[in-house]
Amino acid sequence: MVKGRETENRQQRIDHFFSMPAARADRWRDLTAIANDWSAGAANRSSVEAALSALGAIEEYHAFPGRRLMSKLAERLHAGSAESFAELARRLSRSVVTRQYKHDSADWRSDDSAAASENAFVETLESGGSRRPYFEMLLVTPEAAMRSSLTDEMRRLRRPEDAFIYEAVQVASFEDAISAAIINPAIAAVTIYEGFAQKSLHDAQTLRNFLGATGFGSPEVGERDRPLALANALKRIRPELDIYLLSDRRVEAVAGDPRAAAVRRVLYSVEELLELHLTVMEGIAARFRTPFFDNLKKYAMRPISTFHALPIARGKSVLKSDWIRDMGEFYGLNLLLAESSATTGGLDSLLEPTGNIKQAQDMAARAFGADRVFFVTNGTSTSNKMVHQALVAPGDIVILDRNCHKSHHYGLVLAGGQPLYVEAFPMTEYSMYGAVPLASVKKALLDLKDEGRLDRVKMVDLTNCTFDGHIYNTRRVMEECLAIKPDLIFLWDEAWFGFARFSPFLRTRTAMGAAAEIESWMRDPKSVEDYERQQAGLGKSPSRETLLATRLIPDPRQIRLRVYQTNSTHKSMSALRQGSMILVKDVDYFTVESQFREAVFTHASTSPNQQLIASLDVARRQMELEGYGLVANAIEIALAIRREVNSHPLISKYFKVLGADAMIPAEFRSSGFVDFLHPGVTWVDQVRSMHEDEFCLDPTRMTLVCGTAGFDGTEFKGLLANTYDIQLNKTSRNSVLLQSNINNTRSDIAHLIRVLLEICHGIETQLAQGGEAGRAAFDKRVKSLMHDVPELPNFSRFHQTFRGDAGKKTPEGDMRTAFYGGYNPAACEYVPLNSEACDRRLKDGPEMVSANFVIPYPPGFPIMVPGQVITGETIDFMRKLDVKEIHGYERTKGLKLIKPQIVAAKTVR
Structure with missing residues (x-):
């Protein structure tokens, strides 16, 4: 009976890996609670066995507690040692939840830690200080190697001078490697040995459906091809990972395989492991390095005399003042020491970067999948104007979302471009617009083509995702537009969506993610076949109706892929306010490089803030090394808020978070996707929607309807801020926008839910005390907010x-x-x-x-x-x-x- 339950739980846990890491922590807490009850005589051993089995195969994909400690736990359970089991479970649970094991070697000990290998491991973890950054390396090995002492051998290679410390997670199959990379955000490097299996020993049909829906998986391939197939699959899921391949074949031939581009280094597996260890350390160091921030810290430590026009530099005017010393005390000395108006002495110029700023921008390009990146310290409003000025000449036509950020409109005023406004679909009930249907963009292009003016169109400019979370099918938009005009430039304003690069489920919908897919498609000989097959089917003179109704395929031989993405790094990553980036993937950039430089000179300050530049550098480091887990957590928090609000018996009476079915008309959801938490919906359905639907919804952006509680958006925003210290910014007539990000914790969820519940109790009390007149007034207010809404005006016309x-x-x-x-x-x-x-x-x-x-x-x-x-x-x-x-x-x-x-x-x- 217990064995059957364990198998059932194991299958459920491995299949539903999208709730990690929060669900993992919850299961450890559950185990601890039941273990305490067992120790106190309030529970039996079978309930403890069930709780332990609920952790299931998930723990195989984490280095801690690891096989040794999990075995100790199982031994104490089978021996019936309730108190010792509870003590070890509490310690392990506490360490998992707090992540203390990353820094405290005592958490890795068992009570009888007398084994030499375990003692050696503890010593190496302690050496070199306890606060070295910790990561985990995935080892994909044959089953025979799983039983070897490979992990212990790698522990013995640790040295006090190592800048980082890591633990190994071993798996023996392609499917388990994919599962580990998805489930465990601490994995930062992967080492692949030859000879591993294809399928997991676990029954994980949802995993296989997911791999099929995303294309992340691989068809059954031979053993010799499997390592490179796995490397490429892992790179598609988590492109930031360093992947190493150990082969006992002719490694020079393996390294020369085009598929080996996904591998950082190929090593000869017969050689000793020290080379691998040093290589792994070097790979992490390459991502950890922040060229500008590192140099700024060194600069702040130097005794420099300043004779330039920045009195606040070095802090003397502040710290020696009788009147503004509190400013220095509030912000700290380093802020002042790191200020300078110089671009020499270890610093660099943002306007003409040749040193560490250029290096930092090149590293950001690598991280975000661009050919080049420009740091901007005046916000994305300035980034948008730079792109417009650089690429748009007076008289050029720009197809523009009429509801986009005002910086695009002002940018066209400055550049002299002529906007051809296209309308987003209306959401009149909530006084907001969605996104622009592709058919509207294609119609505009075809109209211009009919009039012989297609050559005047320079750019398509759209917001992705919109303020309210509507995400375009960026690849489809670009491909169909390029089928009509192959040299179109695309500007995607992804001010709110920069984090999406680090989610395998959202990346394909980003400008750079889609551009990379189009590039890959263009290199495939089948792309020409696809294009010519469609042309033959369309005939020589297809009608406008046919072209509008057809998913057009561009001619890969004619495409000039020119994609620009602006990214408000400060809006979704750990950058200071106004920190922004311009991401470029433009095959013709060399033709506009000089004018792009002029646009930078025009709009960028000649006194850019050093701290902003440093924060952009650091934000890149963080997202490359832990962005995957941070974004996954932000999504999990958003899903938890949706679930709690919409399922709570009282809160759901007055508030609701809108689902995809309310935010996106059915005509744009061909997959039939309803919402993230709709009964029966899995993440496989969401992934399919991401690949197929014209529009998707960003799970981290939640439209909370408050009109049904009698509040307009501005009023409710003020109530949350002034009474409950909950801040948000975007509102509509009857809703507010909640955003989860990499800064949020589960405590934030609890506070929000408690506040909403308190507000609902207040409404209930007022209605009970107000009698029929009070109820009538409340209903009238709700009707005014939810039903008597103004029609949304479309753009009329230019005179x-x-x-x-x-x-x-x-x-x-x-x-x-x-x-x-x-x-x-x-x-x-x-x-x-x-x-x-x-x-x-x-x-x-x-x-x-x-x-x-x-x-x-x-x-x-x-x-x-x-x-x-x-x-x-x-x-x-x-x-x-x-x-x-x-x-x-x-x-x-x-x-x-x-x-x-x-x-x-x-x-x-």
Whole structure:
């Protein structure tokens, strides 16, 4: 009976590996609680056996507690030693939960640790200090080697001078290696021996379905090909891993195999292990190194006299002051010592990097899968403007999401590009927009092609993911657009999505991840066959309807892959505020390099903040070495919040976190995916959705509906911040956005749930005390927020005066002329929003033409842009908005318009 339960639990645990590491910690706590009950006589041994078996095969994929300590635990269980079992279980559980074993050698001891090999291990763990960074190395070996003393041999190679310390995790099959890499975020390196098996001994059908859905797995291959197949599969899942291959064949031939590009180094397995040990250490050191931060720390330690224009450097003006000494005490001495306006003496220039900043940017390019990276210290607003100025010339057409961040609109004003706005699908019930359907982008391109103006299109500019979590199928968007215009440039604003690089489930939806897949596809001879087969099926003159309905395949021989991604590193990684990166994968970058440099000179400060640059350098280090586990934890936290809110009997009565079915129309979810926690849904379904659907939902972004509790978004945001010390930023008319990130812990979940429960109890009390009148008032408020919502206005059109040389079918316009026309007071007028004059103009004319951007917050998208004709739809939306902040609108004056006579005379300056 126990054996059957153990098999069942083991299968469940190995199949459901996406709840790690939180679920692992929970199972250890459960084991401890039951062991304590057994020791106290309140539980029997069979319940302890069940709890221990629940840990199952998962523990095989972690170095701690390891086989030795797990065997000790099992021995005490079978001997019926309740007290000693409970004591060891408590110690192991505490170490797993706190991760203390990474630094304390005592946690690796058993009570009777007399074995020489164990003592040697403890000594090597203790040597060189207890706070060396700890990681784990996956050893994929044949079954025979599993029984060897390979782990002990590698422990004996440790030296006090080693900068890092590691433990080995041994598995004997392809499937177990994949499982270990996914389950255990502490794995930072992989060593593959030849001769291992293909299939796991565990019954893990969900794992196999997952590998099939993602393509991460490998078909049954021969033993000789299996090591390189595994290396490539692991690299696709976790590209940051260092992979080493030990072979007893002709290693020079193995190293020359094209598939060996995934392997950092090929070693001859007959040679001693010291070479492997040193190589592993060198690999970790290569990722650990932070060129700029390392040099900045050295610079701060030097006794430097400054005669440049930065008094705060070295801190004397602060620390010797009678009036601002508290600033130095608050921020600390190192902040001041690390300040300088010099770019020599071990530092570098952000504008012309040739030393450690360039090295740091090159390392970031490696980490994020780009050809090159530029650090930006003025935020992603500046990054977007740099890209626009570098790549867009006056008169170029840019297909642009009308609801994107304002920096894109302003960037086109500065560059003189003409925006052709495409609309996102509306989510009227929640007063927000989703993402732009691919059909809208293709239609714009085909319209331009029909008018013979396709050559004027320079760029497609989209936000991925959107503020509310909508993720594009980036590969499909780029491929289908390139099928129409092979040299299009793509700018993907991934300000909120930079972390996704370090999740195998989200990476494919990033700009760089998709670009890498397209590159790989282009190199495959089958790509030409795919293209020519589709062309033959389409015929010589396919109709527009056919082209819009077909998933177009580009000609791989004609593609010029030009992809740019802006990344607000500070929004999802451990960088200081305004730390941003521009990621570039552009085969024609050499043709724009000089103008890109000019754009950097134009927008970057000549006094960039040293601490920001250092934080970008360090953020890269962290994500390469532990980003996989941090992102997995952020996803787990988000799923826990969704589950607790939507399943709690009282909280779910007034609040809910919207699922994919509410956030994405069914027409864009061809896989049929409903939501992460829908009954019967597994991560296999989510992965399939990520690969197939036009839009997916970022699991870390949660739209919490608060209108059903009687709160508008701004009001609820204020309540959480002012009363409960819970901060968030984005709101809509009836919702707020919760974001989990690498900073969150399970304590944050508990606090949020407790606060929501307290608020719900307050609502219940008010309704009970208010009687029928109170209930009626509450229902009226909910109806106003959830049902009496304003229609979302689409972009109307540019006035003909600001259409420039635009064609008849396409709606692009000359926004730049209208924008600067608004600088002339004599050319502008103001019309109050809630006035008869406004209503009369809407009815009888002349048309009202906006002189500036008008951006209500929330929802945060521009409802008016310079040169746009203002319609009744837009006015109705503005009048129904109950928000305090509308950028570009002066309540005391009204709407800023370009005077009708100026528009008619076409003399805007």
